[in-house]
Amino acid sequence: SNAQPMNVAVIGTGYVGLGTAALLAHIGHTVTGIDISEEKIAMLQRAEVPIHEPGLDDLLASVQSRLTWTTRYDAVASADVVFICVGTPPGPDGTPDLQYVVSAAASIAPHLNGHTQVIVNKSTVPIGTGDYVTRLLEEHSVTFSAERHAVVSNPEFLREGTALHDSLYPDRIVLGGTPEAVAHMTRLYAPLIEQTFVAPASAPRPEAYTRPAVVKTTLQSAEMIKYAANAFLALKISFANEIAGLSERVGADIEEVMTGIGMDTRIGSRFLNAGLGWGGSCFGKDTQGLISAGREHNYDMPILQAAVTVNYRQRQDVLQKLIRQLRTLKGKRIGMLGMAFKPDTDDLRDAPAHDLIERLHALGATVVAHDPVAMPRASREWAHLTYQEAGSIEEAFDRADAVIVATEWTDYRTLDWNALTPRMRRPLIIDARNIIRDPIDAQVEQIGRDAPTADPIT
Numbered sequence: 001s002n003a004q005p006m007n008v009a010v011i012g013t014g015y016v017g018l019g020t021a022a023l024l025a026h027i028g029h030t031v032t033g034i035d036i037s038e039e040k041i042a043m044l045q046r047a048e049v050p051i052h053e054p055g056l057d058d059l060l061a062s063v064q065s066r067l068t069w070t071t072r073y074d075a076v077a078s079a080d081v082v083f084i085c086v087g088t089p090p091g092p093d094g095t096p097d098l099q100y101v102v103s104a105a106a107s108i109a110p111h112l113n114g115h116t117q118v119i120v121n122k123s124t125v126p127i128g129t130g131d132y133v134t135r136l137l138e139e140h141s142v143t144f145s146a147e148r149h150a151v152v153s154n155p156e157f158l159r160e161g162t163a164l165h166d167s168l169y170p171d172r173i174v175l176g177g178t179p180e181a182v183a184h185m186t187r188l189y190a191p192l193i194e195q196t197f198v199a200p201a202s203a204p205r206p207e208a209y210t211r212p213a214v215v216k217t218t219l220q221s222a223e224m225i226k227y228a229a230n231a232f233l234a235l236k237i238s239f240a241n242e243i244a245g246l247s248e249r250v251g252a253d254i255e256e257v258m259t260g261i262g263m264d265t266r267i268g269s270r271f272l273n274a275g276l277g278w279g280g281s282c283f284g285k286d287t288q289g290l291i292s293a294g295r296e297h298n299y300d301m302p303i304l305q306a307a308v309t310v311n312y313r314q315r316q317d318v319l320q321k322l323i324r325q326l327r328t329l330k331g332k333r334i335g336m337l338g339m340a341f342k343p344d345t346d347d348l349r350d351a352p353a354h355d356l357i358e359r360l361h362a363l364g365a366t367v368v369a370h371d372p373v374a375m376p377r378a379s380r381e382w383a384h385l386t387y388q389e390a391g392s393i394e395e396a397f398d399r400a401d402a403v404i405v406a407t408e409w410t411d412y413r414t415l416d417w418n419a420l421t422p423r424m425r426r427p428l429i430i431d432a433r434n435i436i437r438d439p440i441d442a443q444v445e446q447i448g449r450d451a452p453t454a455d456p457i458t
């Protein structure tokens with residue numbers, strides 16, 4: 001096979017950049033990770049990982065000899081492939097802010113030289129950005145040549161919390177660009193495509209897994225695939241939530257309904273969990289990104305609009321359930337289990353718990369919030385919110401008029417509920433992630449179904 005080690009530069013050391021650097025070093029390449037943040041680079045040089053991602057620290061440590069961290073762009077000169085993995089945060093109007101992509105391209109350009117170099121967009125960028133980056137490189141480089149330098153779109157599909165597994169054993173690798181540039185990328189990814197690397201201890205190869213499909217497309221199609229994939233997943237979640245709302249009203253059970261439809265292989269059983277809806281840095285931004293792209297071209301995207309509306313309505317509906325039970329929230333003490341937007345991450349971006357805490361406080365409640373991992377981050381990033389930190393899970397229950405499950409952490413799935421509910425002033429659990437499977441000594445409200453309560457408390 002073509003498993004020649006290459007030199008790679010990875011610009012940006014966020015989730016995508018760190019994952020990409022770890023993956024490429026693990027499959028045998030020499031990687032230089034570049035970031036403008038002196039602080040992040042200093043941490044990485046001390047072998048500290050700035051984000052919480054299971055197994056990532058071990059993987060990075062095991063490939064240390066092939067990894068260099070720096071704030072300088074010089075390594076671009078000897079790189080065969082340069083990955084742009086910088087952030088594209090939503091701007092004020094919801095469209096991605098490209099300033100970091102632009103400055104990365106401008107910083108890369110002066111270091112391009114005589115040998116073939118592919119510049120890869122791995123950040124999620126609006127459709128058309130690949131061509132835009134090509135123009136930026138041309139503008140800022142005297143050595144840029146269309147024969148030797150090409151931009152490829154290689155979108156990332158990893159999930160936070162399972163990033164290692166997702167990048168080592170992907171369903172597909174999407175490569176958009178000219179045939180030559182795409183061929184260069186298949187050489188880089190050969191050990192991944194052929195699965196010839198040794199699986200790391202922290203992410204064993206799943207038994208059923210063989211190898212990823214390689215999808216070769218135009219630049220624009222690859223850029224669109226990234227958005228369309230996230231938008232479709234967002235759509236599935238909102239669909240499940242909409243059906244859950246009606247199930248509740250007609251006496252159907254959303255879990256049974258989704259199991260029943262998911263067994264149709266055309267539909268698929270995953271991403272149909274009703275609950276508090278999606279959060280995180282991707283689904284909100286990418287659905288909005290597509291809607292904005294539509295607007296730019298005078299083209300309505302009513303399906304996506306509706307998916308967004310349903311998602312944020314879900315957060316209000318959960319509060320309505322609470323208000324229906326407590327009548328008023330004034331002076332009430334509410335325990336919140338979970339702050340991160342999903343389990344196994346400390347990421348708080350667009351987390352449903354944020355909106356719940358904000359609304360509960362506005363309505364006069366005292367919120368006592370707990371998270372197994374995200375509390376320190378919340379005390380920094382959610383300083384604008386008023387809530388108390390629960391020093392332990394027990395504290396979230398102490399004298400509470402209700403406890404809301406906002407994130408389905410394993411710690412909460414395995415709680416001994418009956419040992420905790422006696423601490424409450426009123427044993428009411430709003431289980432907004434449907435994690436309670438057996439009857440407990442409390443009134444339980446779930447999403448889209450009657451909770452498994454044997455003895456409803458009246």
Ligand code: UGA
Binds near residue numbers: 157233271272278280
């Ligand atoms: C998502 C995609 O799953 C990745 O494929 C993609 O690469 C990534 O965005 C990205 O664009 O960077 P991520 O945001 O890490 O990954 O999180 P997911 O695990 O997909 O969960 C997204 C949200 O959907 C979470 O808030 C989760 O609670 C919610 N969700 C998920 C549901 O409410 N129901 C479900 O059935 C599944």
